[in-house]
Amino acid sequence: MDMQLKEDFIRLWETYFNQAELPLTFYYADESAQPATATRCIIAALGKARRGDTVVLSAESVHCFGGHSYLGFSEIITGEAFSDEYPYTFREYFLSCGIPGQIKGERFKKTPAICENMYRNMPPFKAPGRYCIFKRWDSLEAEDVPEVVIFLAKPDVMSGLYNLANYDTADVNAAIAPWGSGCSSIVADPYREKDE
Numbered sequence: 001m002d003m004q005l006k007e008d009f010i011r012l013w014e015t016y017f018n019q020a021e022l023p024l025t026f027y028y029a030d031e032s033a034q035p036a037t038a039t040r041c042i043i044a045a046l047g048k049a050r051r052g053d054t055v056v057l058s059a060e061s062v063h064c065f066g067g068h069s070y071l072g073f074s075e076i077i078t079g080e081a082f083s084d085e086y087p088y089t090f091r092e093y094f095l096s097c098g099i100p101g102q103i104k105g106e107r108f109k110k111t112p113a114i115c116e117n118m119y120r121n122m123p124p125f126k127a128p129g130r131y132c133i134f135k136r137w138d139s140l141e142a143e144d145v146p147e148v149v150i151f152l153a154k155p156d157v158m159s160g161l162y163n164l165a166n167y168d169t170a171d172v173n174a175a176i177a178p179w180g181s182g183c184s185s186i187v188a189d190p191y192r193e194k195d196e
Helices: 003-016 042-050 065-070 090-095 112-120 155-166 182-193
Strands: 024-029 055-058 131-136 148-150
Touching: 024 042, 042 055, 042 131, 042 182, 065 090, 065 182, 090 112, 148 182
Parallel strands: none
Antiparallel strands: 024 131, 024 148, 055 131
16 A cells, blocks of 8 residues: 555545545455454445454455355355245345245345346456455555455545546446445445556
């Protein structure tokens, strides 16, 4: 990380977004000086990073099937259908209507069929390193190589960032917000987008 860029960003951030929480960053690496953090939910684990601690995640430490795949540690989990009565797999029912007495549905999507179609059309994502390392901007060190910056901000700050992102372009899609879970929205989507 360019330490001058880090300091300049902090100074400008404090000037224009007074008292707003500093963004998080993440990058992939094959080695980590810190052990991986065990978690069921990536978003919950990021609370530590928001407080300034480094959060390291790996295929072995993430215990959520969605988070595991959205961080690129495995492909979207497929499997056998529950039964002839329930023709889709766990993930489709979990994200939609559930199965009475077996799975409580999250109601993110209307039907399991919509979920199945969504996953079928989702581009693959494979982690380019063994570890996914999250750090708050002011915790970055010279050896860090952040690849994505994550802004967890109030609406007025998001509005300002949106305007800055669109300031010097005629592209109406310069800043987008695709639908997805928290971990897909802050990891898989921006990581894929950074190279487009």
